[in-house]
Amino acid sequence: MKVWIEMSRDIEHGGDAWGFTRCIWAPTYKKGKSINKSWLFWDNVNKVKSGDFILHLRGKGKEAEIVGYSIAKTDGYRTEECPPIAGEWAYCNSFYRAILTDYLKFENSINLYRLFFDKELELKDYYEKKSKPKNLFFTIQSGRLQCLNGGYLSEVDEALLEIILDGTEKFNNESVPIGVSVSASTTLKKIKVRVGHERFATNVKNNYNxxxxxxxxxxxxxxxxxxxxxxxxxxxxxxxxxxxxxxxxxxxxxxxxxxxxxxxxxxxxxxxxxxxxxxxxxxxxxxxxxxxxxxxxxxxxxxxxxxxxxxxxxxxxxxx
Structure with a gap:
């Protein structure tokens, strides 16, 4: 099981069954002047597996927030079906797609501007240590943290999840992350627990070859x-x-x-x-x-x- 962050800025997001929380999707290539090119953050859609968690990042600037999460119902797959509202991607004749289910909206979203401010040192340190390709939803420009333009879907490993969710010590029965409701905290705790189970399983299996x-x-x-x-x-x-x-x-x-x-x-x-x-x-x-x-x-x-x-x-x- 993996955790991903989806940056969905537009309201329709494909429309109908291709809409926000219904699925994640992306073109299979970028249209170039002489040659079409793949794009890492679009290719990621095809790497999603059933059961993965998808955190949804919506809005721009100081309004950008992680508003909730969904669970991937299907593996990512390639399709020639076109979203009803393809927008600027209508040129593409094939798309990557993964169907989502069980969307849960956080009662109090995680504001990205606040996260970048509160966790600036941790996020910068994480960024510098991350090997290439970084495959991250954020970058550092002129010494400042900001969302990566075009970083539609990026993977969130355990270390980054720790930073975003404000540390495992916050996820007990007595306390919740600052600014996050009890309902949202319970949801995020499920993500932490599930990631912990996955890591435990991998370590134990490797221990016995x-x-x-x-x-x-x-x-x-x-x-x-x-x-x-x-x-x-x-x-x-x-x-x-x-x-x-x-x-x-x-x-x-x-x-x-x-x-x-x-x-x-x-x-x-x-x-x-x-x-x-x-x-x-x-x-x-x-x-x-x-x-x-x-x-x-x-x-x-x-x-x-x-x-x-x-x-x-x-x-x-x-x-x-």
């Missing part, structure tokens, strides 16, 4: 791997995002671990409290491997988190 770590399991297809939390995400805020709090399992072993069919001792060996003889899953995928260690990752599982898992699943410590 993208292979199920359960003994004897050979599944190594990323599409069939799950980053399992040892201490549950909601139960332990200190450990929740740590790579050591995750195990890379296939869906079967992930579910079995979640349901307490097995746990791991302090030497990372599979063991159970009692044999679940009635379960075909237990017989086929668990019982044969009791006492065997999981495959090692670069970072060991957190023993305290495993202790929490055993307690939660009513599995005795035994000879750990």
């Amino acid at each position: 993208n292979q199920c770590c359960f003994p004897g399991c050979k599944i190594a297809d990323k599409e069939f791997l799950v980053a399992s939390h040892i201490a549950r995400w909601a139960d332990n805020s200190e450990k929740r995002g740590n790579t050591s709090n995750g195990l890379c399992f296939c869906p079967i072993h992930d579910k079995a671990f979640e349901l307490g069919y097995f746990s791991l001792d302090d030497n990372f060996r599979v063991f159970v409290e009692r044999k679940i003889d009635h379960s075909q899953i237990f017989k086929e995928y668990i019982s044969k491997f009791i006492g065997l260690p999981i495959s090692k990752g670069y970072i060991e599982p957190d023993r305290e988190a495993l202790k929490e898992h055993r307690k939660r699943c009513n599995i005795s410590k035994q000879d750990c």
